[in-house]
Amino acid sequence: MASRRGFNATDETAYSVGSETRQHADLAWQYLQATDLASLPPTTVIKRSLTVRSVVSTSSSFALRSQRAIGRPDLQEIIEIGKGLQGAVFEQVGKSLAMKEYGNNATLRTNLLHEASLHRSVYNAFAKYDVIIGxxxxxxxxxxxxxxxxxxxxxxxxxxxxxxxxxxxxxxxERILPLPKIIRRSLIVQFYPNNGVPLDANSVDEILNETANKHCKKNKAMHPLPLITQTPTDQHTPQGTHPATSSTLSL
Structure with missing residues (x-):
């Protein structure tokens, strides 16, 4: 699931807000610049960013490539962004969607169809009741x-x-976009397990630059620190991460 994915820009997308729109929305949303967050401690970055009303504005070469591909089928290549025991996950450049395939194995195909049915049921339930329950x-x-x-x-x-x-x-x-790079870096620094020893800058960069981690799919056991105590996040599940009480962390 994602919390207000449409309002969370990442380093894989470019997000801009008109001045008039921003003026009227300021009371409801917190607009953050990735360049400003970069100078803050990891705990502060996490506290400010991982809420359902935070918008982190960034830009990247990936975003430019995606924008160029819109309306250009010849540029809309399909790229593998995840792989598991039962199948693979893909993105298509220039489109805000993800695709999951299980190949031609009959059993796995049945599993995929069952999973899709459950997905649709969950989506319909939230679409029906989210306004009622807030x-x-x-x-x-x-x-x-x-x-x-x-x-x-x-x-x-x-x-x-x-x-x-x-x-x-x-x-x-619909694709859930990765968290901005500055937030992923802060999560690694704060929670990556290393026997209680802080990671050096080179190790952080190595973990951050793994392709699997870029797409928020590689799980690691969390460092035993109480996220909800150290960095309050309104107890909401942020985009691309597990809830604060989870025993695993997507980087």
Whole structure:
């Protein structure tokens, strides 16, 4: 799940707000510049950023590449951003979606369809009741299920990495974007397990620059520090992370 994903810009996206819009929204939202956060201690960065009403404004070469690909199918390559025991996860440059595929294995395909059904049920429940209960949780939308006979493959098969160029069953859903780099860095410094010894700058950079960590999918056991005590986050689940009480942490 993501908390107000639409209002959380990352270093993979560029987010801008008009001055008039910003003026009217200032009371509801906290606008943060990544360059300003960079000079603050990790605990302060986490405290200010990991709330459902924080907007971190950043820019990156990835964002520019994504913007150029909008309306340009020839630039919309499909890139693997995650891989597990049952399948792989992809993004498509220039589109705010993610795709999960389980290949042509019949059992795994059944698992995928079951997972999609559960996903849709959760999405519908939150869509129906979130206003009533005052929830600020937003569940990624499930767009569609793509079968191996779908015309999707005619146009997109060649855009996949070579090892995945075989039609299969896939679920297409709204993508949860990664946390901004400055926040990921702060989480690593504050919580990465290292037997109680602070990580040096080179180790932090090495962990931060792992492709898997960029997409918030690699889990590590949390350093035994009480997040909710040290860095209050209104007890909301921030985008791309587990709740504060979780025993694991997505970097």
């Amino acid at each position: 929830s600020e949780v937003k569940v990624p939308q499930l767009f569609r299920i793509i079968l191996d006979t779908d015309t999707f493959w005619d146009e997109n098969l060649s855009k996949f990495p070579t090892e995945y160029r075989q039609p299969g069953t896939m679920v297409q859903m």
